[in-house]
Amino acid sequence: MASLPGVGRRTALRLVLHLLRQTDKDVEAFAMAFTRLKKEVLYCRTCHNISDTEVCPICSSPRRDHATICVVENVQDVMSIENTGQYNGVYHVLGGVISPMEGIGPKDIEIDSLIERVTKGGVEEIILALPTTMEGDTTNFYISRRLANTGLAELPKLSQIARGIAIGNQLEYTDEITLGRSIVNRTEFKG
Ligand SMILES: [Zn+2]
Numbered sequence: 001m002a003s004l005p006g007v008g009r010r011t012a013l014r015l016v017l018h019l020l021r022q023t024d025k026d027v028e029a030f031a032m033a034f035t036r037l038k039k040e041v042l043y044c045r046t047c048h049n050i051s052d053t054e055v056c057p058i059c060s061s062p063r064r065d066h067a068t069i070c071v072v073e074n075v076q077d078v079m080s081i082e083n084t085g086q087y088n089g090v091y092h093v094l095g096g097v098i099s100p101m102e103g104i105g106p107k108d109i110e111i112d113s114l115i116e117r118v119t120k121g122g123v124e125e126i127i128l129a130l131p132t133t134m135e136g137d138t139t140n141f142y143i144s145r146r147l148a149n150t151g152l153a154e155l156p157k158l159s160q161i162a163r164g165i166a167i168g169n170q171l172e173y174t175d176e177i178t179l180g181r182s183i184v185n186r187t188e189f190k191g
Contacts, residue, residue, distance in 0.1 A: 046117070048093040048110050050075045058082075058090055065089045067124040069156075070183075071114065071143065073097050073131060081129065084180030089127070092117065097135040098142055106142055115146050118156060125157040127186055144191050158189040 019027055043049065044056035047069075051057070058064055058078075068089030072078055078091050094109040106112075117123065128143065130136035140160065147155055162182040 043093075047091045048095060048113070049078050049091055063088075067122055068127065069114075069117065069123055069125070070127040070129050072129050073136070077129065080176075080179060081183065084176045084183065086180035086183050089125075094130075094139070097130055097133075097139040099135045099138075106146075109139075111139075111143060111146065114143065115150060118147065119150055119152065123156045125159060127183070128158070128160045128189055129183070140189065141191055144189060159186045160189040161186050 019030070022030070042051050042054070044051040044054070044059055046055055046059040049056045049058065053060075059066075065088050069092050070081060070087060070089055071092045071094060072081065073094055073096065075093055078093060081087050081091075092110065092114045094111065094114070096104050096109045098104060098106055098109070114126075118126070126143075126147070128140045130139050144158055147158065161179075162185040
């Protein structure tokens with residue numbers, strides 16, 4: 001429970017105490033509702049953002065700049081960046097970052113599909129907006145290498161959101177103004 005976003009220890013404890021007072025049948029129904037929710041959640045087949053349609057509203061919007069892709073770790077990061085109102089491109093949600101410690105390799109996250117999007121053409125810029133952690137850096141570096149290896153004559157510009165926003169190291173905890181500014185002031189990615 002402690003790993004639920006926004007649910008602290010005390011809330012988790014209250015929830016557990018509440019569940020313990022319920023009948024087995026109620027708890028079972030609760031668990032089943034959760035399982036169903038997880039199964040029924042759709043992910044956009046283009047950017048892997050959470051969506052209730054096959055292609056999310058951002059990817060299907062003609063008002064967005066489809067030549068600019070912002071690469072983020074998770075769905076919350078999309079929400080954080082959307083809240084800044086400073087970004088008009090599209091996204092690519094990796095669903096994690098490379099972490100040898102946790103046994104997460106490049107194949108476990110959506111990197112292949114990102115490279116595929118780029119090789120299809122029309123992408124002019126990729127903005128790396130991953131956490132400023134060793135795992136985030138490793139993932140940035142890996143993506144830059146994969147892009148270089150595509151053999152594309154014209155590679156998209158690779159940039160990185162401005163550093164120094166590492167409050168808690170996670171985008172979702174960074175305030176909107178700072179995050180918005182870090183996107184506007186993004187810099188060229190230098191491995
Ligand atoms: Zn999408």
